[in-house]
Amino acid sequence: MVNDVVLEKDDLCALVEVVKEAEYVHPSQEAKRRIFDRYGILGTSKDRILTAIYYKIMRRLGIIDKAIVRATGIPSIYILDPWLRAALRVACFFLVFNDRDVDEELFGVIRGGIAKFISDKTHPYVGVWYWDVVDKVLKNYKYVPSNDVEVLELKYLVPAWLIEKLKSLLGPEETEELLKAFNTKPLISVRVNTLKATVEEVIKHLKKHGKKVVRSRYVDTVVKFEGPFKFEECSLYREGKIVNQDEACALASIILDPKPGEVVVDMCAAPGGKTSHMAELMKNTGTIYAFDIDDDRIERMRRTLKRLGITNVKIIKKDCLEAPKILGEEIADKVLLDPPCSSTGTLAKYPEVRWRLRPEKIIEIAQMQYKMLETAIRICKPGGRILYTTCSILPEECEEVIKKILKKYENIVKIVPLRGPFSEGFLEGTMRAWPHKHGTVGFFYALLEKVRSIK
Numbered sequence: 001m002v003n004d005v006v007l008e009k010d011d012l013c014a015l016v017e018v019v020k021e022a023e024y025v026h027p028s029q030e031a032k033r034r035i036f037d038r039y040g041i042l043g044t045s046k047d048r049i050l051t052a053i054y055y056k057i058m059r060r061l062g063i064i065d066k067a068i069v070r071a072t073g074i075p076s077i078y079i080l081d082p083w084l085r086a087a088l089r090v091a092c093f094f095l096v097f098n099d100r101d102v103d104e105e106l107f108g109v110i111r112g113g114i115a116k117f118i119s120d121k122t123h124p125y126v127g128v129w130y131w132d133v134v135d136k137v138l139k140n141y142k143y144v145p146s147n148d149v150e151v152l153e154l155k156y157l158v159p160a161w162l163i164e165k166l167k168s169l170l171g172p173e174e175t176e177e178l179l180k181a182f183n184t185k186p187l188i189s190v191r192v193n194t195l196k197a198t199v200e201e202v203i204k205h206l207k208k209h210g211k212k213v214v215r216s217r218y219v220d221t222v223v224k225f226e227g228p229f230k231f232e233e234c235s236l237y238r239e240g241k242i243v244n245q246d247e248a249c250a251l252a253s254i255i256l257d258p259k260p261g262e263v264v265v266d267m268c269a270a271p272g273g274k275t276s277h278m279a280e281l282m283k284n285t286g287t288i289y290a291f292d293i294d295d296d297r298i299e300r301m302r303r304t305l306k307r308l309g310i311t312n313v314k315i316i317k318k319d320c321l322e323a324p325k326i327l328g329e330e331i332a333d334k335v336l337l338d339p340p341c342s343s344t345g346t347l348a349k350y351p352e353v354r355w356r357l358r359p360e361k362i363i364e365i366a367q368m369q370y371k372m373l374e375t376a377i378r379i380c381k382p383g384g385r386i387l388y389t390t391c392s393i394l395p396e397e398c399e400e401v402i403k404k405i406l407k408k409y410e411n412i413v414k415i416v417p418l419r420g421p422f423s424e425g426f427l428e429g430t431m432r433a434w435p436h437k438h439g440t441v442g443f444f445y446a447l448l449e450k451v452r453s454i455k
Contacts, residue, residue, distance in 0.1 A: 005049050007106060009113035012090060014039040016114060018054055020086035028058055028352040055351055057093045059157045062355035064092045067143040072133055083118045084126050088133065090114065095138045111135055152176070156183055158347065161359050165394070169426075174436070178393075181435035182347040187214070187224040190242040191250050191273075193308050194221060195280050197241035205236055218421045218438070219254065222247040240307040245273045246349075248422070248433040248440035249391075252338065253277040255418065255447060256387040260285040262333040265379055267291050267320035267372060272301030272313075274336060279310040288313045289327060291320040321371060324378045330453065333384045335376045339369045341390040341397050345442020348435060366396045373405050377413060377450060385416065386448040391441055393434075398444040399427035405448075412454055416447040 018035040025031040032054055036042045041050060057064065065077040068088050077085055091110050094102050102110070111134045119127030145151045149160045156163075156179035166175040192199045199221055203213050206225060216222035222245070231237040231244060253274050258264045260283045269275045269290035279288055290313050292298050298317060305313055318326060320337075342362060343353045369390070376386045390397050406415060417429035425432045425444060433443040 005046060007046075007049075007109065009109050009117070010039060011041075011046060011050060012109055012114055013117045014041060015050060015054060015057070015090050016083070016086045016117065019057060019089050020082050022058065022352055023082065023086075026352070026356075027350055028055075053093075056097075057089060059351040059354065060093065060097055061089065061352065062159050063143070063154060063157065064089050064097065065355070067096055067141065068092050068138075070143075071137050071141045081118075081122050081126055083121045084130055087114050087118045087130055088138075091130075091134050092138055095134070096141055096143055107139070152179065156180070157351075158182060158354055162344065162354075169393075169395070177436040178434065184348060184435075185227075186246075186348050186435075186439075186441075188227045188229050189216075189222055189224045189244070189246045191219070191245040191277065192221045192223065193241055193243060193276070193280060195284060195309055196239065197236070199223065202236060202242060209234075216247040216250075218433075218440070219247045219250045222250050238307070240309055243273060243276060243304065243308060245277070246441045246443075248438070248443035249273060250277060251421075251433075252336065252387060252389045252443075252445065253281060255445060256334050256336055256385065258282050258286070258288075258334045262286045263331060264288045264334045264336070265291070265323060265327070265332045265376075267323065267335065267337045267376060268339050269315070270294055270297030270301040272304040274338060275301065275313055276304055276308050276310050278334075278336065279305075279312050280308075282312060284310060284312050286312055289323070289332075290315045291318060291323060293317060293319055321375050323375055327379060329378055330381045332379050333381060335380045335384070335386040336389075337372055337376045337386065338389045339372050341365060341369065341392040342394055343391050344393045345391040345433075345435070345444075349441060362394060362396050366401055369397060369401050370404060373401060377405075377409060377448075378454065380450045382450050382452050384450050386413070386450065388444075388446045388448065390444050392444060393432075393442040395426050398432075398446070399425055399430060402427055402430060402446045402448075409454075412452060413448045413450050416449050418445055418447055 014035055018032050021031040021035055022028045041047050068077055091114065094110055111131055115127040115131040118130060145154050149163055152163050153160045158179055166178060192202045203223055206213050211225040214224045216224065236242045258278045258281055263286060264278055266275045266288055270292035275288060275290050298315060316326060342357050342365060343350065347354050373388055380386050392398055415429040418431040422431050422433040422438055431445040433440045435442055
């Protein structure tokens with residue numbers, strides 16, 4: 001029983017399956033929606049309870065894995081069958097990290113119900129091993145941090161390696177302020193589509209429906225309010241008058257400042273928040289070439305553009321590295337590059353990001369970002385501008401990429417200094433939004449101008 005709600009076998013099996021699915025489906029909300037819908041949980045009385053449990057698991061995932069490894073003596077959680085791994089994660093949360101005692105009835109379901117479920121999904125031996133671990137190890141296991149960093153890791157649910165990194169960048173006191181911000185539930189942030197509505201109209205509508213609305217200090221067309229908020233049930237959303245977008249993200253399009261009639265390339269466009277904003281700023285004129293390769297995200301972008309009434313975007317389902325071959329060299333007045341990144345600035349919003357990233361992957365990510373930025377330079381006209389943004393707090397993906405580009409293309413591009421509204425980055429002329437300072441996601445901006453052709 002949890003919060004006076006009796007959890008049955010199917011409830012726990014759904015949790016196991018969604019934890020497993022979340023390894024492969026991003027964001028984690030989409031994995032939850034798919035599995036809970038299949039189990040008939042969405043919209044029921046148990047939806048809220050199971051959703052809360054799911055996010056508690058995802059926020060603690062790395063620590064849960066560490067506890068399983070230490071308790072069982074296995075070398076790595078990732079040597080286990082995926083179903084077994086997910087089952088142990090759910091069991092470990094309830095038995096080791098849950099803030100409520102597990103009664104005998106619930107323990108029996110955790111042990112026997114899940115064991116049978118994963119046996120049916122994989123092999124009986126898997127269920128037997130799981131049963132033994134739950135019964136003989138996890139039932140009485142206590143997780144104890146082994147050093148000061150692990151104390152912070154457990155307190156703020158952020159991986160130890162990232163805490164060490166932040167302390168080297170910001171110092172211990174500011175690091176703890178940032179960690180607190182990562183564990184503060186963010187307000188819902190929406191951008192008003194001025195092609196269809198005014199900010200005043202949107203604020204009036206939201207207030208009428210009981211929302212306490214705060215207008216952004218940084219982007220005039222962004223408003224914020226507390227959740228929950230069902231977008232699909234809101235007429236503002238259905239009619240294309242608002243789009244879900246953080247104010248730090250919305251500022252990117254304003255900084256790049258695309259003009260009506262210009263040619264713009266959005267190199268990693270889907271799901272289309274910045275694409276649609278640039279189209280709005282361009283008064284639906286000119287052309288935006290929107291590159292992406294993810295089918296699901298592209299489909300979401302198509303729906304968003306249609307809902308918002310955007311007509312000047314041409315979607316190209318290709319890797320943006322192919323843009324010079326597809327479009328030609330030096331064709332764009334403006335280029336936006338918001339490449340795939342570690343997403344370490346979004347830990348408050350997307351809990352699974354905390355544990356998904358491995359430190360060794362950062363170099364690989366930064367190398368791809370650098371290649372994309374080189375491509376952006378090739379397709380930008382002399383006199384045109386390139387905005388490079390990421391939702392990362394790590395310099396390797398941000399300032400270091402820009403330093404490397406400025407060194408190689410010293411006489412080709414120059415940095416256009418950004419002087420606010422957020423803080424200066426770790427490289428002069430760049431800018432950073434910080435969760436603990438500005439109440440936004442963590443975001444990096446570097447604006448470049450192409451001063452002459454490469455040839």
